[in-house]
């Protein structure tokens with residue numbers, strides 16, 4: 242049987258539910274469609290089950306896009322404070338963990354229940370699980386063919402996210418719709434993802450898996466430069482931890498990362514200055530600043546003897562050792578891919594969309610929101626803030 246609505250939102254994740262709720266509460270008839278059997282799985286697993294639902298300090302500078310100005314309008318019209326006001330109405334307790342990152346005290350389920358309740362207030366109708374076979378437009382109506390019947394809609398909002406974590410239902414649906422309607426795309430690639438190194442060069446570091454330490458990491462130049470001061474984690478296959486997830490979104494294949502393993506100390510200077518009074522061997526000296534397993538391995542990898550006395554080393558050697566620690570230059574061979582990536586960079590080219598309404602310029606009535614769009618946040622609650630803000634922008638205009 243054919244159903245007709247004002248707005249069909251495809252994808253009932255963070256952005257889709259927010260958009261449906263806002264449009265519904267404006268009096269629009271809204272149908273929310275998702276192919277998954279379980280609602281909003283990404284919200285559920287986010288932030289270790291507590292959902293880092295926003296970042297109190299979010300600004301447009303925390304987002305990557307070919308057009309860094311695009312996100313400004315939506316982000317300024319729906320701010321972290323607006324989302325907090327909604328949370329307060331539902332009495333959902335939260336706390337700040339680190340650098341403005343806000344998490345639920347109890348569970349990410351609280352956010353899902355809140356969005357469901359907001360949809361109910363807008364009388365949003367649901368179809369899930371429901372597979373969309375085709376979306377076509379004739380005259381002023383979209384015709385959506387699904388395995389549960391045909392839907393006619395005046396507006397369609399695509400909120401099916403990116404490619405990250407296919408195991409929990411990510412698909413390329415948004416990109417296929419973009420192709421069908423001849424919309425430009427920015428090539429998608431995994432973001433906020435652990436980086437890997439070729440097996441042979443990584444072998445000496447494998448025993449260090451599990452070691453974490455605060456570092457500075459940078460890559461790229463000028464406008465494309467990324468810089469973060471966060472924790473780094475050694476893994477069996479490469480590097481992870483917040484520092485690496487953050488920098489991965491800026492990293493271009495074939496280019497190096499520069500990592501300062503001891504940001505607070507100029508190691509060469511400290512070694513040379515302390516040389517005359519030091520009775521320590523190199524391993525013990527470095528263990529003042531680095532985890533001792535890392536210090537020992539570092540010396541071996543860089544051709545130094547762990548038991549060599551600092552006092553016996555030439556200044557040139559200590560400068561070389563210091564540089565290897567304060568400016569570790571290393572080229573990843575790739576990433577752990579969409580299987581582990583928290584987000585997908587790229588997506589629908591923002592030149593195709595209105596920054597006020599998220600509607601495509603070429604196909605009136607067709608909108609894209611959330612992660613499907615070429616706007617990607619840093620690690621730390623920014624991606625949900627974009628999902629909420631872009632969802633509200635579309636919900637207010639459909």
Ligand code: FAD
Nearest residue numbers: 252254255256276287288293401402414611612622624625
């Ligand atoms: P999604 O939330 O991914 O929703 C897309 C929806 O579309 C899904 O329900 C999916 O089932 C549905 N769908 C997909 N294809 C189809 C199709 N063909 N037909 C019908 N429906 C379809 N961000 C933060 O800000 N803070 C965090 O703490 C955080 N933690 C994360 C942890 C993990 C492990 C991951 C993977 C991501 C995390 N993120 C976090 C990123 C954040 O989850 C996403 O950026 C955000 O969910 C994007 O919202 P969205 O609505 O665009 O897409």
